[in-house]
Amino acid sequence: MKDVLKQLLREALARCYESGSLVSGEIPVDILVEVPANPGHGDFATNVAMILAKKEKAPPRKVAEVIIRELTGKEEIFSRVEIAGPGFVNFFLTAECWARVLDEIIEQQKCFGWQDFGAGKRVQVEFVSANPTGPLHIGHGRGAATGDALAALLAACGYEVQREYYINDAGNQMQTLGRSILLRCRQLLGEAVTFPGDCYQGEYIRDLARQALAEKGEQLLHHPEEEAVRILTDFGGSRILAGITTDLADFGVRFDNWYSERTLWERGEIQKGLDYLREKGFAYEKDEALWFASTRFGDDKDRVMLRSNGMTTYFASDVAYHKEKFERGFDLVIDIWGADHHGYIPRMKAAVAALGHDREALQVILVQLVNLLRGGVPAAMSTRSGEFVTLREVMDEVGTDACRYYFLSRHSDSKLDFDLELAKEQSADNPVYYIQYAHARICSIQRKAAEEGIGLPARGTIDFSVLDLPEELTLTKFLAQFPEVVAAAGRAFEPHRLTAYLQELATQFHAYYNRHRVVGEDAKTTSARLYLVNCIQTVIANALSLLGISAPERM
RNA sequence: GCGCCAGUAGCUCAGCUGGAUAGAGCAACGGACUUCUAAUCCGUAGGUCGCAGGUUCGAGUCCUGCCUGGCGUGCCA
CATH class of the missing domain: 1.10.730.10 (Isoleucyl-tRNA Synthetase; Domain 1)
Structure with missing residues (x-):
């Protein structure tokens, strides 16, 4: 409806210029038509007259008069058009006009409200992407709800949307997972081993250890340590990932694509990413490390991709990953991150620019942390002690509908108090x-x-x-x-x-x-x-x- | 120190990218079921939009400077 009015205004302006009743000859690109807060100000109101007043060197109300003269009499949709306040033009539409809206809804049904400005454009929404080193917690749930709803919303706006989950299955935190399970296995077999603080503390590690022993037998521990860790890393990672998949599915979230970081390595994509930046002259060696010159693209310092010890950084993977995303032909790539990663945006955007893409083609949506409460009292979660509240627990307790609504009822970039008692209250x-x-x-x-x-x-x-x-x-x-x-x-x-x-x-x-x-x-x-x-x-x-x-x- | 985000009613938050008299929901008080579902409705109240300037016809919204809180600031992930 707004668009219709905007179009009518543009046409009226064009006629004004043609007849010489207005002289500036400019049709403002962004004509604002809005629904006034006060119904007395009409069904819609526009500020064009005020915008044009300066260029026309005439009082806004005068300009409004001219426009209205050109607008009325030609259209049947207005019951009244008036000038008000400093120069607003208020439109009152006829009742028949509104009745037509109802017909439209009945006609379009499930498509009513849907847009087409995204038509022909492919967008990828990447979200959750939690490391498969433990179950999803409540914060991941917020990211999941946000990403899923955003994807649905963009689809409704005409975009072709892909939902993607990036699996960080190649870093040393996966090694830690394997090591943690191995140590728990030894404990289960009666060995007196101390469990280090940098290992995963959660009870689920013990469960995985039990499962691993049941499935693979005690001979697992007869392998050389490195081999045992490798086996347990794979075992634990795939079990946890399966759990994540199930949790998300029960939460109503399905991904079109699960993208493994490991496959980036296997296909040499990491190397290709580094090479590309080197060839373009955006990477350089210093102190035995390879740096990305992100400052040339607006970041406040350069970033290491290849460390002096020969290991790549997380960022190197991300460069390769995003390079590959754009190679898959997306016009728009949306990453949904926890707000604690906001410091990575400038370097990631710098990378996108260095890769030859519009930096705006990458949009990062930040999701703030969830503050979990029970009856107003903080229900603390701490990964260190292993006592975190999982998404599964919250989902089972309050239900997915209430859960998703809570997550989606506020701007994602503002902190959220999630009170379990309130959320499950059916009132x-x-x-x-x-x-x-x-x-x-x-x-x-x-x-x-x-x-x-x-x-x-x-x-x-x-x-x-x-x-x-x-x-x-x-x-x-x-x-x-x-x-x-x-x-x-x-x-x-x-x-x-x-x-x-x-x-x-x-x-x-x-x-x-x-x-x-x-x-x-x-x-x-x-x-x-x-x-x-x-x-x-x-x-x-x-x-x-x-x-x-x-x-x-x-x- | 620097950077990002936030600061709006007692509490939790909206505020349509600069519009006219700043809005909801909780919480408080008083009313409404012979009815298509009372998980509902009706009424009463609450404000220096963190502070101070600036930009203009017009600022919660944009700019600058302060104050407060969170986060980030690694050859960690």
Whole structure:
């Protein structure tokens, strides 16, 4: 709807310039049309007149007058257009105009709100990417919910989206995993070994040790230590990864691709990455190490890729990995990282630039840490003591819907207090149920209608004039905003905007429900209200689907 | 020290990339079920948008400087 108005404004301006009623000859690229906070200011308002006032050397209200003269009379969609305040132009649309929105929703169903500005572009969203050295914890859950919702959102904006999980299965933390399991194996067999502090402390290591012994037998320990560690690294890594996969699947997250760091090595990609930067002259040797000249691309210091001891750094893998990502043809690459890695953004962007890509083609979304509480009291997690709260535990306790909603209800880059007691409370305190309840209630209305032999009204059979309650008009207008919310959220990479919208939509519906009956008035009214309510249901379901939250038919 | 992020109602947070009178949800108090689901609704309250300047028709939003908190700042991952 906004876009329609913008287009009309552009056309009107063009006519003004043609006729000479306006002289600056410029059509502002970014005409702002928005829904005013105050309904008295119209359904939409624009600031063009104020923007043009300076160039026209005329008072904004004067400019507005000229534009309006060119706009009205040619279009049937306005019931009123007025100038207000310092020079805003306020538009009031006709009721028929809004009725058309409902038809659109019924027609488009599951696609209502979907955008096409991403069409033809391929985007990859890489998220979670936790090392397979232990189970996912609550913080990974937030990253998972955010990445998954963002991917769904971008898909709804027309992008071709791939969800990817990068497996750090090549670093020395994997060695540590193998070593940790080996030591636990020895302990299980009665050997008195001290378990070092830099090994993984969690109870799951003991479980893995037990499984390894059961599967491979005690002869495992007869291998040379290095060999035993290698075997146990593989064993533990694949077990843990399988667990991660299951946890994520139960959390409603599926990846299109699991990308192993090890395969980067096996295919020589790491070396290729280093060579590439060397050939381009972006890498140099100093102090027996190989450095990437990231300062030439805006970083504040150069970064080591190949250490003097011959080992590569984590960053070297990342350069190769991102080089390969772009070689796979993505127009946009989105990485979702824990906020504690924010210091890596400049060097990663520098690498992307050095690799010959637009630095904006890499977007890093930061996800802040989750502060876990139980009844207001911190439920501390510490990897060192091994007493962390896993995603699995939280999911099992509070349910995936509530869990995902909590994660997605705030900007990802702001810290989140996650209170287990609040999250699992099935009450008004819990917004996710409030929203789902609105959906379930509508389903209930439809069941009631069906009992009375009233089916869902078809498009074109409705007399919209009976939808004349203020609540009905407000609801319709709010539904019309959904496509813009999707677009704005998609452009900003901010799925949390959808939760705010859902909250408001549910509030409006519940209020309407409590004041008015859908089924029970005369046939014409019942039919029209059913139609409206179907639209609300569709929009709630669509928004929830983007967030990966279910839309239950009864509760 | 430098860098990034944050600071908005008692608490947790929105605020549509600069718009008109800054909004929700909790928490508090008082009301509403003979009804399509009370997991609901209706009413009452709360503010120096961290502080000080600046940019302009207009600033919670942009710029500068301070204050406070978190994180980062390795030839660690």
